[in-house]
Amino acid sequence: MYDELIQSGDLSLSRKSVLPGTGFFLPDTLEEDLEEQQTEAALEGAEVAVIADPDADGLACVALLREAYGDVQNVPEPDDTESEDADEDRPEPVADATDDADEQNTVVAAGDADEPLEEPEPTPHNVALIPASPHNVEDALARVAEFGDEGIDIFVCDLAPDRYEYVEDELDAALETADRVAWYDHHQWGDDVAQAVRDAGADLVIGDSEEECSADVVYRSLEYDFDPKFEELAAVTRDHDLWLREDPRSDDLADYAYWTDPAEYVEVVREYGVDLPEWVTDYIAERRVEKEALIDQAVGRAELREIGGYTVGITYGRCSQNEVAEAMREQGADASVIVKPAGSASIRGTDEFELCHEVAGKVNGGGHPKAAGCKPDIYDDMLDYANHWTTRGAVTKRVILDAFRDVVDEAEEDAENDADADDD
Incomplete structure (x- = not known):
């Protein structure tokens, strides 16, 4: 090469x-x-x-x-x-x-x-x-x-x-x-x-x-x-x-x-x-x-998704993730995901969403409640990476958003169980 x-x-x-x-x-x-x-x-x-x-x-x-x-x-x-x-x-x-x-x-x-x-x-x-x-x-x-x-x-x-x-x-x-x-x-x-x-x-x-x-x-x-x-x-x-x-x-x-x-x-x-x-x-x-x-490029690609009462911003790009997450927060995101060309992703939270480490934990990562990272185990060969670059991280975005849904559902279930226990 x-x-x-x-x-x-x-x-x-x-x-x-x-x-x-x-x-x-x-x-x-x-x-x-x-x-x-x-x-x-x-x-x-x-x-x-x-x-x-x-x-x-x-x-x-x-x-x-x-x-x-x-x-x-x-x-x-x-x-x-x-x-x-x-x-x-x-x-x-x-x-x-x-x-x-x-x-x-x-x-x-x-x-x-x-x-x-x-x-x-x-x-x-x-x-x-x-x-x-x-x-x-x-x-x-x-x-x-x-x-x-x-x-x-x-x-x-x-x-x-x-x-x-x-x-x-x-x-x-x-x-x-x-x-x-x-x-x-x-x-x-x-x-x-x-x-x-x-x-x-x-x-x-x-x-x-x-x-x-x-x-x-x-x-x-x-x-x-x-x-x-x-x-x-x-x-x-x-x-x-x-x-x-x-x-x-x-x-x-x-x-x-x-x-x-x-x-x-x-x-x-x-x-x-x-x-x-x-x-x-x-x-x-x-x-x-x-x-x-580069921040402007990533912010320009950002999308907002509604997941279980939370607004999640998600984008793709080689950029400074904290500033991009802040821009998505200003657009109304409770949590933000920045997917990187290398296959990894940064997850940032706010006072409204403090489960970033749990989301990352479901996709080969971890970190803090408001700041975490991951690299989903979904890349088997270079063709997967080629698809990642040309689709701007479409598969990675889907996997991480699914992890958000699972974490939010589990949190709601835990809250319901706690409420039932208090009633008892």
């Missing part, structure tokens, strides 16, 4: 909106080999490994840990003569500032990425960053167990396994290698999964998913006297991660984390906190031009 057929950076906006990124077309074996090489390089000489979701919340956890362990390196600022070249060297962004933390169990990142295979950090860190997503945290644990030095400290941040058996063997291997395994998260865990992780020997701290982000959990769990800017970093990260939208700086953090290299993001927020330097804000503003155009 010719490279230009799968490279989406130069596509027209209308085509980029409906097709997945370059990462979608790369074989898993290639990605796995490169991830293994990058993990080995990152862990060389490291005393700490941080397995984290590479969104703003997960990367804030890495910044906090590097500060606590004294792993401080200077952040180079591009000067005027280098800024143009620096922009050219940046990876083409995924056209979706997605929150993997909000999309538990969703296979999103590789499928949407224009440049999915990042180089390892150029300067070795004592606190190594090992990016992972919810669907491959066990692989990251296994690689750290294999390549980490004996006695290494391992932290897992902003990631939750759906079932303990998914991580059981890999966690055991990591515990054999490490002096300590600490797991900090804020997603909703099954009681049996959490207990099994603790029984295995990991120090697990789970924050209230309605009140804290993972950075909050790390901030309060580490025995370290942080500079006030790190408390502010956690607070502003929480503002976006929990979709509070009370601090405009949180959108800057989310977009920057999504568009830039994870290594750069960690060092910039560790150095500057939430008050990003001008060269970063200029970069964000430039990238937002395309982001807004």
Whole structure:
């Protein structure tokens, strides 16, 4: 296959909106080999490994840990003569500032990425960053167990396994290698999964998913006297991660984390906190031009459906799902679904609908009551994906809307049973 057929950076906006990124077309074996090489390089000489979701919340956890362990390196600022070249060297962004933390169990990142295979950090860190997503945290644990030095400290941040058996063997291997395994998260865990992780020997701290982000959990769990800017970093990260939208700086953090290299993001927020330097804000503003155009494309495709007394907005496109969901909410949606070209979908709720995680749970996903994600298990071959792109996700939309109907029916039945029990 010719490279230009799968490279989406130069596509027209209308085509980029409906097709997945370059990462979608790369074989898993290639990605796995490169991830293994990058993990080995990152862990060389490291005393700490941080397995984290590479969104703003997960990367804030890495910044906090590097500060606590004294792993401080200077952040180079591009000067005027280098800024143009620096922009050219940046990876083409995924056209979706997605929150993997909000999309538990969703296979999103590789499928949407224009440049999915990042180089390892150029300067070795004592606190190594090992990016992972919810669907491959066990692989990251296994690689750290294999390549980490004996006695290494391992932290897992902003990631939750759906079932303990998914991580059981890999966690055991990591515990054999490490002096300590600490797991900090804020997603909703099954009681049996959490207990099994603790029984295995990991120090697990789970924050209230309605009140804290993972950075909050790390901030309060580490025995370290942080500079006030790190408390502010956690607070502003929480503002976006929990979709509070009370601090405009949180959108800057989310977009920057999504568009830039994870290594750069960690060092910039560790150095500057939430008050990003001008060269970063200029970069964000430039990238937002395309982001807004892709949002408009997805909003233009949106439809509203009535399901059991709720209005559900649904659309398709490679876009920033939170802003698209907000636009559908303004059109009257109690919940919104954004189906992605890579086959996954984001589900967003409101105060009127807080069962997003239950809907996602019926279609190979999970998450929070107001923010969840999924990837329905309906793609058997590339012909299914071709149909997905040409029909703008018709089958995926139908499957997820059916899941909405089931969840709403079950909620109504539970309410009726509770009422009958009260009468008795």
